[in-house]
Amino acid sequence: MTIKNIPQESAAPGAPGMxxxxxxxxxxxxxxxxxxxxxxxxxxxxxxxxEAYYPQEDIACMRDMGFIITDGHEFFSEEKRDTRxxxxxxxxxxxxxxxxxxxxxxxxxxxxxxxxxxxRNSILQHVxxxxxxxxxxxxxxxxxxxxxxxxxxNNTAWLxxxxxxxxxxxxxxxxxLAMACSAKLLKRSAGYVGTSDGWTDIRQHGIMRWEFxxxxxxxxxxxxxxxxxxxxxxxxxxxxxxHLEAAxxxxxxxxxxxxxxxxxxxxxxxxxxxxxxKLPAQNFMISxxxxxxxxxxNFPGGIIASLSIPWGETKGDADKSGYHxxxxxxxxxxxxxxxxLKTKADVSRIVNYLMSTQNSDGSWPQNMWLHGExxxxxxxxxxxxxxxxxxxxxxxxxxxxxxxxxxxxxxxxKAITFLxxxxxxxQQDRWEEESGFSPFTIAAEIAALLAxxxxxxxxxxxDFAIYCRETADCWNETIELRTYxxxxxxxxxxxxxxxxxxxxxxxDVPASELGERTMELKNHHYGKGTVKINELISVxxxxxxxxxxxxxNDPKILNTIKVIDAQxxxxxxxxxxxxxxxxxxxxxxxxxxxxxxxGIGRPWxxxxxxxxxxxxxxxNIEYANTLLQAMDGFANNGLLPEQIWDTHDIPEKGLYFGxxxxxxMPLTWxxxxxxxxxxxxxxxxxxxxxxxxxxxxxxxxxxxxxxIWRFDNGIKIIPKGxxxxxxxxxxxxxxxxxxxxxxxxxxESKSLNIGVFVTDIKPxxxxxxxxxxxxxxxxxxxxxxxxxxxxxxNS
Numbered sequence: 001m002t003i004k005n006i007p008q009e010s011a012a013p014g015a016p017g018m019x020x021x022x023x024x025x026x027x028x029x030x031x032x033x034x035x036x037x038x039x040x041x042x043x044x045x046x047x048x049x050x051e052a053y054y055p056q057e058d059i060a061c062m063r064d065m066g067f068i069i070t071d072g073h074e075f076f077s078e079e080k081r082d083t084r085x086x087x088x089x090x091x092x093x094x095x096x097x098x099x100x101x102x103x104x105x106x107x108x109x110x111x112x113x114x115x116x117x118x119x120r121n122s123i124l125q126h127v128x129x130x131x132x133x134x135x136x137x138x139x140x141x142x143x144x145x146x147x148x149x150x151x152x153x154n155n156t157a158w159l160x161x162x163x164x165x166x167x168x169x170x171x172x173x174x175x176x177l178a179m180a181c182s183a184k185l186l187k188r189s190a191g192y193v194g195t196s197d198g199w200t201d202i203r204q205h206g207i208m209r210w211e212f213x214x215x216x217x218x219x220x221x222x223x224x225x226x227x228x229x230x231x232x233x234x235x236x237x238x239x240x241x242x243h244l245e246a247a248x249x250x251x252x253x254x255x256x257x258x259x260x261x262x263x264x265x266x267x268x269x270x271x272x273x274x275x276x277x278k279l280p281a282q283n284f285m286i287s288x289x290x291x292x293x294x295x296x297x298n299f300p301g302g303i304i305a306s307l308s309i310p311w312g313e314t315k316g317d318a319d320k321s322g323y324h325x326x327x328x329x330x331x332x333x334x335x336x337x338x339x340x341l342k343t344k345a346d347v348s349r350i351v352n353y354l355m356s357t358q359n360s361d362g363s364w365p366q367n368m369w370l371h372g373e374x375x376x377x378x379x380x381x382x383x384x385x386x387x388x389x390x391x392x393x394x395x396x397x398x399x400x401x402x403x404x405x406x407x408x409x410x411x412x413x414k415a416i417t418f419l420x421x422x423x424x425x426x427q428q429d430r431w432e433e434e435s436g437f438s439p440f441t442i443a444a445e446i447a448a449l450l451a452x453x454x455x456x457x458x459x460x461x462x463d464f465a466i467y468c469r470e471t472a473d474c475w476n477e478t479i480e481l482r483t484y485x486x487x488x489x490x491x492x493x494x495x496x497x498x499x500x501x502x503x504x505x506x507x508d509v510p511a512s513e514l515g516e517r518t519m520e521l522k523n524h525h526y527g528k529g530t531v532k533i534n535e536l537i538s539v540x541x542x543x544x545x546x547x548x549x550x551x552x553n554d555p556k557i558l559n560t561i562k563v564i565d566a567q568x569x570x571x572x573x574x575x576x577x578x579x580x581x582x583x584x585x586x587x588x589x590x591x592x593x594x595x596x597x598x599g600i601g602r603p604w605x606x607x608x609x610x611x612x613x614x615x616x617x618x619x620n621i622e623y624a625n626t627l628l629q630a631m632d633g634f635a636n637n638g639l640l641p642e643q644i645w646d647t648h649d650i651p652e653k654g655l656y657f658g659x660x661x662x663x664x665m666p667l668t669w670x671x672x673x674x675x676x677x678x679x680x681x682x683x684x685x686x687x688x689x690x691x692x693x694x695x696x697x698x699x700x701x702x703x704x705x706x707x708i709w710r711f712d713n714g715i716k717i718i719p720k721g722x723x724x725x726x727x728x729x730x731x732x733x734x735x736x737x738x739x740x741x742x743x744x745x746x747x748e749s750k751s752l753n754i755g756v757f758v759t760d761i762k763p764x765x766x767x768x769x770x771x772x773x774x775x776x777x778x779x780x781x782x783x784x785x786x787x788x789x790x791x792x793x794n795s
Contacts, residue, residue, distance in 0.1 A: 010212055010213055011212065011213065011214055011215070011216070012189075012190055012191040012192055012195075012196040012197075012210075012212035012213075012214065012215035012220075013192075013195065013196050014191070014192040014194070014195025014196040015192055015195075015215070015216070015217070015218045016153065016192060016217060016218030016219060017191075017192030017193040017194055017195055017196075017197070017215075017218045017219035017220065017221075018192075018193050018194035018195070018219060019219070019316055020063070020147065020151075020152020020153055020193070020219040020316055020317060021063070021152065021312070021313055021314065021315060021316055022051070022060070022063060022147070022152070022309045022312035022313065022315050022316070022319070022322070023045065023050045023051060023063050023064045023309075023312050023313060024045045024046060024050065024312060024313050024662065025045075025306075025308035025309055025310050025311065025312045025322075025323075025662060025663065025664055025665055026045055026046075026636065026641070026654065026660050026661075026662060026665050027043050027044060027045050027050065027307070027308055027636075027639055027665050027666060028044050028045055028046075028087050028636055028637045028639065029042075029043065029044035029087060029089075029095065029097045029114075029637060029639070030042070030043055030044070030095055030289075030290065030293050030307055030639070030666065031043075031044070031095045031096065031097065031114060031115060031116050031123075031293075032095065032116055032293040033115075033116040033117065033118040033265055033268065034118070034268045034269060034272055034292070035118035035119065035264070035268055036297060037118065037119045037120065038116055038117060038118055038119065038120060038121055038122075039054055039055045039056065039121055039239075039297055039298070040052060040053065040054045040055075040116055040121045040122070040123060040238075040239055041053040041054070041057055041116070041293065041307060042114065042116060042123045043307050043308070044087065044097060044099070044114065045064075045080075046080040046081075046085065047066075047079060047080055047083055047085035047087070047099050047101045048064055048065060048066035048067075048079055048080045049062070049064060049065040049066070049114070049123065049125070049237070050062075050063075050064050051063065051064075051147070051307070051308075051309075051312075052123060052237065052239070053307060053324065054121060054175065054239040055121070055175070055239070055241075055298070056296050056297070056298050056299065056370055057294065057295075057296045057297075057302075057304050057307065057324060057370065058150075058296070058304055058321075058324045058325055058326075058369050058370045059149060059150055059175070060147060060150050060309075060320070060322075060324065061146070061147060061148045061149065061150075061175060061177065061239060062144070062145065062146055062147055062148075062177070062237075063145035063146075063147045063152065064080070064145055065142070065143065065144040065145070065179075065237060066078070066079040066080045066142075066143060067079040067110060067140055067141065067142055067143070068140075068141040068143060068198075068199065068202050069103070069107075069108055069138055069139070069140055069141075070138065070139050070141075070202060070206045070207065071107075071136055071137070071138055071139070071206070072137075072139055072206045072207050073206050074206070075105075075107065075136075075138075075206075076202070076203060076206065077103055077105070077107070077108070078199075079101055079110060082103065082104055082105075083101035083102055083103055083104065083110070084101070084102040084104060085099065085100070085101050085102075086099070086100045086102075087099045087100075087637050088637070089286070089637075089638070090113060090262075090266070091266055091270075092285065093273060093284075093285030093286050093288075093289060094266050094269045094270065094273075094289070095269065095286070095289045095293060096113070096114070096115045096262065096265055096266055096269075097112075097113070097114045097115075098111070098112070098113050098114075099111070099112045099113075099114065100112075103132070106132050107131070107132050107133055107136065107138065108129065108130060108131055108132060108138055109129075109130040109132065110127065110128070110129055110130075111127070111128040111130070112125050112126065112127050112128075113125070113126040113258070113262065114126075115258075115261055115262050115265045115266075116261075116265060117236075117249075117253045117256070117261040117265075118261060118264045118265050118268060119256070119261070119264070120238065120249040120252060120253050121238055121239040121240060121246070121249050122236050122237065122238040122239075122249050122250060122252075122253040122261075123236070123237045123238075124234060124235070124236055124253055124258050124261055124262075125234065125235045125237075126232075126233075126234050126258045126262075127232070127233055127234070127235060128231060128232050129228060129231045129232075129233075130231065131228075131231070138228070139207065139225060139228070140225070140226045140228055141198060141202055141208065141223055141224065141225050141226070142179070142181070142223065142224045142226060142235065143197075143198055143199055143221060143222070143223050144168065144170075144179055144221065144222040144223075144237070145193065145220075145221050146170035146172070146177055146220060146221075146222065148170060148171060148172035148173070148175045148176070148177065149172045149173045149174075149175050150317075150320040150321075151172055151317050151320065152219050152316065152317055153217075153218065153219055153317055154172055154217050154218070155170055155171070155172045155217075155218065155219065155220045156170065156171055156172070156214070156215070156216045156217055156220065157169065157170040157190035157191075157214065157215045157220040157221070157222050158170075158190050158213060158214035158215070159188045159189070159190060159211075159213055159214070160243070160247075162178070162180075162244065162247035162248065162250075162251055163251065165180060165247075165251055166180075166185050166188065167179060167180045167247055167250065168180075168185075168188055168190070168222040168223075168224055169222075169243045169246070169247070170190075170220060170222060171242075171243055174241055175239065175240075175241070176239070176240055176241070176242055176243040176245070176246045177237065177238065177239050177240075177243075177246050178236075178237075178238050178239075178240075178243060178246035178247040178249070178250045179222065179224070179235065179236065179237050179238075179250065180235075180236045180238070180247070180250040180251060180254060181224065181226060181233060181234070181235050181236070181254075182233045182234040182235075182254050183226050183227050183228075183229075183230055183233035184226075184227035184229075185224040185225065185226065185227070186225040186226070186227050187208045187211055187223075187224065187225040188211065188222075188223070188224045188225075189201070189208060189210050189211045189212050189222070189223045189224075190212050190213065190214050190215045190220060190221075190222055190223075191210065191212050191215050191220065191221055191223070192215050192218050192219060192220055192221075193218075193219045193220065193221050194219075196210060196212060196215070197220070197221035197223065198210075198221060198222070198223025199221065199223075201223070202223075208223065208225050234254060234258045236249075236250040236251075236253045236254050237250070238250035238253065269289070272292070273285055273288065273289070275343060276288055276341045276342065276343055277340070277341050277342040277343075277679075279678045279679065279682055281628065281632075281674075281678045282632045283631075283632055283635050283638045283640075283674060284674075284675065284678055286638035286639075287337070287638070287640070287671040287672075287674050287675050288337075288341055288675065290638075290639065290640075290666050290668060290671040291303065291334050291337050291338065291346075291668055291671055291672060291675075292346070293307070294306070294307060294334070294668045295346070295349070296370045298370070299353065299370040299371065300349040300352070300353065301348075301349030301350040301351070301352050301353030301354070302326050302331075302353045302357075302370045303326065303330070303331050303334045303350065303668060304323070304324045304325055304326055304370070304668070305323040305324070305325065305326070305327050305330045305367075305664070305667065305668055305669065306322070306323035306324065306642070306664040306665070306666060306667050306668060307323075307324055307666070308322060308323055308324070308664045308665055308666070309322025309323065309324070309664075310322065310323060310595070310642065310662065310663045310664045311594035311595050311596075311662045311663070313594070313662075314594045314596065321367075321369075321375050322664075323664045323667075325367045325368060325369055325370075325375045326357075326367060326368050326369075326370060327366070327367045327383070328354065328357075328364040328365075328367075328383040328384075328386065328387060329380065329382055329383045329386055329430060329669075330668055330669045331350060331353070331354065332350075332354075332386040332387060332389070332390045333386075333668070333669045333672045333673065334350065334668050334669070334672045335347050335350040335351070335390050335672075336672055336676055336687075336688050337668075337671065337672030337673075337675040337676060338350070339393065339397065339687075339688070340672075340675045340676045340678070340679040340687055340688075341675065344397070344398070344399045347394055347397075347399045348394065348399050348400065350390070351387075351390060351391060351394045351399070351400060351408070354387045354390065355407075355408055355411050356372070357372040358387075358411055358414070358415065361414070361418060362384070362411075362413075362414030362415045362416075362417055362418035363379065363384050363415070363418050364383050364384060364387065364415075365377070366378040366379065366380060366383070366428070366432065376432075378427060378428040378432060379422075379426070379427040379428060380426060380427070380428045380429070380430060380432065380441070381419065381422065381423050381424070381425075381426035381427075381441050381444075381445055382426070382429075382430050382440060382441045382444040382445070384415055384418050384419055384422075384445075384448075385419060385423075385441075385444040385445045385447065385448035386444055386448070387415060388412060388415050388416055388419070388448040388451050388452050388455070389444070389447055389448050389451045389690060391408060391412050391451070391455060392451040392452075392454055392455055392692075393451075393688075395455070395458065405455075405458065405459070406459075409455065409458075409459045412452070412455055413452075413455075413456070413459075413461075413464070415448075415452075416448070416449065416452035416455075416456075416464075416468060417754045417755070417756075419445055419448060419449060419452070420449070420467075420468070420471055420754065420756060421729070421754075421755060421756060423442075423445045423475070424437060424441070424442045424445050424446075424475045424478075424482075425437060425507060425712070425713060426438060426441045429441060429502070429503055429540070430540070431580055431581070431586075433521070433522040433523075434502075434503045434505065434519070434521070434522070435503075435505055436503040436504050436505035436506070437482040437483055437503065437504045438483075438502065438503045438538075438540060439479065439483050439500050439502075439538075439540050439541045439543055439544055440538075440540035440541075440543040442475060442479055442482075442483075443479075443543040443544050443546070443547040443549050444543065444547060445475065446472045446475050446476050446547070446549060446693065447547045447548065447549075447690045447692070447693050449468045449469070449471055449472035449475075450468070450469060450472050450690070450692040450693055450696060451690065451692060452465075452468045453465040453466075453468035453469045453472070453692075454692060456468060463752075464752075464754075467752060467758075469696075470704070470705070470706060470725075471708065472696075473696075473702055473703070473704035473705075473706070474704045474706050474707060474708050474725070475708075476549060476697060476704070477703065477704045477707075478707075478715075479544065479549070480511075480556065481510050481511065481512075482504050482510065482511055483500050483501050483503075483504055483511050484498055484499070484500050484501075484511055484512075484556060485498055485499065485500075485501055485511045485512065485514065485534040486498030486512065488534050488535060489535070490534075490535045490537075490563065491559075491563070494562055494563050494566050495562075496559040496560075496562050496563060497555075497559055498556065498559055499537065499541075499556075499559050499560040499562075499563040500541040500544070500556065500557075500560045501514075501533065501534055501535075501536050501537065501538075502536040502537060502538035502540060502581045503533075503536065503538075504533065505519055505533065507712060507713045507714070508713075508714055508716070510716075511534065514532075514533045514534040515534070516532065517532070517533050517534075518530050518531060518532055518533060519531060519533050519536070521536075521583055521584075521585060522585065522586075523584070523585025523586050523595075523597065523598055523599065523601075524583075524585045524598055525598050528585075528598075529583065529585060531582070531583050535582075536581060536582065536583075537560075537563055537564060537567045537568060537581060537582050538564075538568075538580060538581035539564055539568060539578050539579075539580065539581070539607050539610065539611070540581075541557065541560045541561075541564070542561075542610055542611065542613075542614045544557065545557060545614050545617050545618075546610065546613055546614065546617070546686065546688075546689060547689070547690060547693055548689045548690050548691075548692075548693030548694040548697065548698060549693055549697050550697075550698075551698055552614060552617040552618035552619075553618065561614075564578070567579075567582050568580075568581070568582060570603050570646050572603070572630070572633075572634075572644065572646070572657060572658030573633070573657060573658040574629075574630050574632075574633025574634055574658045575608070575626060575627065575629060575630025575633060576608060576611070576626075576627065576630060577603035577604070577605060577607065577608050577630065577634070577644060577646075577658075578603055578604065578607040578608065578611060579601055579602070579603055579604070579607075580601055580604060580607070581601075583601075584600070584601020585598055585599055585600065585601060586599060586601045587599045587600050587601045587602040587643055587661060587663065588600065588602065588645075588655070588661055588662065591650075592650040592653040592655050593653075594662050595662070595663075601643075602643040602644060602645060602646050602661055602663070603643060603644050603646050604642060604643055604644075604670075605630075605631050605634040605635075605640050605641060605642075605643075605644060605670050606640070606642075606667065606669055606670040606673045606674075608627045608630050608631050608634070609627065609628075609631060609670070609673035609674055609676070609677045610673065611627055612624040612627035612628060612677045612680075612681075613676070613677060613680055613686050615627065616680050616681065616684065616685065616686050617685075617686050617689070621681060621684055624677065624680070624681050625681060627677070628674070628677050628678065628681060631670075631674050631677070633658065634658065634659070634660070636659065636660050636665060639665055639666040640665070640666055640667055640670035640671055640674060641660035641661065641663060641664070641665035641666070641667065641670070642661075642663035642664040642665065642667045642670070643660075643661045643663040644658055644659060644660060644661060645657055645658065645659055645660070645661050676688060704722070705722060705723055706722060706723050706724070706725040706760070707719070707722050707723075707724055707725065707790075708725045708726075708727055709724055709725070709726050709727070709788075709790060710726075710727045710728075711728070714788070715790060716790065716791060717790065717791045717792070717793050718771070718790050718791070718792055718793070719792075719793055719794075720792050720793065720794050722762075723760050723761065723762040724760070724761045724762070724771055724790060725758055725759070725760050725761075726749075726758065726759045726760075726761065726773070727756055727757070727758055728749060728756075728757045728759075728775070729755060729756065729757070730757065730777060730778075730779055731749050731751065731757050731777075731778045731779065732749045732757065732759070732775045732776060732777050732778060733746060733747070733748055733749070733775070733776040733778065734746070734747050734748075734749065734759045734761070734773050734774070734775060734776075735773065735774050735775075735776065736761055736771060736772065736773035736774075737771070737772050737773075738763040738764060738765050738768035738770070738771055738772075739765055739768065740770075740772070741772065745761075745764075747759050747760075747761065761773065763792060768792055769791065769792050770789055770790065770791050770792055771789070771790045771792065772787050772788065772789050772790075773787070773788055774786065774787045774788065
């Protein structure tokens with residue numbers, strides 16, 4: 001596009017610009033001040049600033065900000081694409097960064113130190129620009145792409161001044177930004193991306209010919225040419241509720257000086273880290289910093305999953321949430337990391353945030369914005385279970401006192417009741433894709449029911465505690481019935497008797513009867529996701545050991561590990577890593593193109609951490625150390641990615657075997673798992689294995705006296721000697737027989753005062769081979785009109 005004869009003050013043409021996209025999720029740095037006066041967070045990728053978040057951690061306000069360098073004629077170099085980059089922390093474990101970007105043609109070098117001003121909403125870059133060839137004068141241009149208020153469209157950019165200081169401004173709704181420079185800005189312009197922006201201008205002309213005064217309501221960009229008479233300068237990128245507030249922060253930060261901000265920023269981080277339990281692992285302290293930086297200042301205890309948008313360069317405004325929302329599961333995993341760091345205040349904030357965002361029915365959203373509004377609307381039972389476990393852990397470790405517990409208990413009881421009424425079946429597994437009986441979810445639910453029983457006792461509700469334990473025992477005994485298969489073609493191929501499967505989607509079909517049944521996995525098209533259910537393998541089985549339900553040397557566990565390693569393990573240059581499950585579709589395509597709703601799942605570093613915890617439970621400390629070192633190798637400047645690349649390098653797409661993909665990075669869950677693995681190795685035991693499950697199932701070998709029957713989960717068989725517990729959600733009279741109606745017994749249901757009614761039936765005839773029963777519903781005065789049958793077996 002060629003634009004001529006521009007007036008001195010003019011509106012940029014080409015509105016609204018090209019469709020907006022976010023930036024790469026492959027971060028190499030995250031920065032945030034601990035001081036309450038600052039509410040801005042920065043991210044770094046490809047040697048430049050990426051998204052900035054303001055005024056809270058779930059609101060992205062910028063796509064990126066970097067430099068263009070030209071000689072005014074033919075030489076054109078874009079910092080993020082045309083340089084070799086090194087990045088390091090200014091001090092070990094402190095999220096303040098030094099970046100050196102080397103021009104591939106060796107014409108210049110850019111050195112930057114980057115911090116957040118602890119006193120203001122400003123990101124500060126101390127920049128040193130070095131020209132390698134003094135006879136070739138170069139021009140330096142700063143380019144900024146505002147994406148305020150989680151939106152690339154509807155931004156307005158303009159040129160202006162604050163108290164006589166030239167600046168560049170943008171706003172969208174009630175959020176504004178200002179960019180100012182300690183060096184003189186020779187030229188400035190506001191334009192629409194792809195039509196009248198500075199990048200398009202400089203690429204065409206080698207210089208800035210366009211100086212547009214403003215660009216309204218579009219995908220906009222701001223450009224400024226920096227006077228290089230002094231090749232050492234500071235750039236301030238500041239935010240506020242108005243452009244004047246942002247401008248004041250920018251000017252005040254420049255006047256206060258970069259060194260002042262840097263010194264205070266580092267001091268405050270050092271003070272916090274001095275309060276932590278520390279181990280000498282390579283990425284221990286930066287992992288601690290990652291957890292803390294993902295916590296919201298204005299919503300204490302709310303920790304988002306990642307300050308990134310997976311494959312963000314392909315995502316637009318329709319994908320504004322990315323991973324910068326709260327998943328209760330990830331939040332509790334982060335709490336575990338803080339437990340390992342022995343910082344009670346952080347854990348206390350997390351528990352309080354969980355309680356404040358609980359739904360009225362006792363559940364939690366699949367994920368949510370920091371203020372608690374649901375983002376997605378799935379139901380994952382592990383995300384109901386894990387907060388209950390966290391409540392007991394906080395109480396036992398003196399993070400939650402008696403008075404606080406008195407306030408929390410009614411809410412905790414709601415969550416426990418929700419588990420009792422809706423479990424163990426889950427609408428979504430922990431990977432947010434399939435419904436059914438999942439080993440991970442069941443393990444978390446059972447552990448939560450035992451934790452809930454302890455909480456009930458603490459709060460004087462002993463009958464409720466008994467029911468929680470009885471239900472946990474029953475669910476525990478059905479795990480194999482629901483998820484363990486034997487004598488399949490895959491079992492014979494691997495040479496094992498059987499294995500646990502990823503999920504059983506049927507409430508009335510035992511795992512042993514799945515046969516040739518198939519299911520269609522998510523993230524696939526045209527039937528490519530069709531798999532036999534009894535050959536769907538997942539690492540989730542390890543949760544049965546992690547939560548203390550099964551011994552690490554249980555033959556069924558050992559069988560499954562053989563299958564997991566045969567199907568899901570990949571050996572990378574850094575060490576072993578695992579896929580979530582076979583035929584996963586969440587990841588880049590075969591040619592490295594970004595995930596677009598379909599793809600190929602790649603290995604997850606946090607799963608190396610989970611496997612490390614299994615190895616610790618099994619006494620294999622040396623192998624756990626190997627897996628910790630693998631996680632170190634997967635990190636990018638200390639940041640752990642969601643997934644790593646698992647095949648030959650594709651340099652042009654930034655994909656290298658054993659290193660990060662375009663998925664989320666950093667992932668708070670992965671950093672929490674890393675910290676916990678460090679502590680578990682140090683202690684030579686699994687740090688977060690619940691005591692109550694170990695005691696009950698590994699030491700006492702507690703067996704259930706009951707088998708539970710419900711309309712939504714009707715069992716078909718009951719072992720001889722056990723009591724059949726019939727659970728309903730309305731009062732009833734049950735008419736039953738154990739001799740094919742030759743005689744009949746009648747029993748009234750008993751209310752548990754939680755919306756559940758139970759009727760316990762035990763055969764009176766030792767020779768009985770079945771129980772039959774029907775219902776008379778008291779509230780409607782109606783018969784069920786159908787008999788139900790449960791067979792009695794000798795095993």
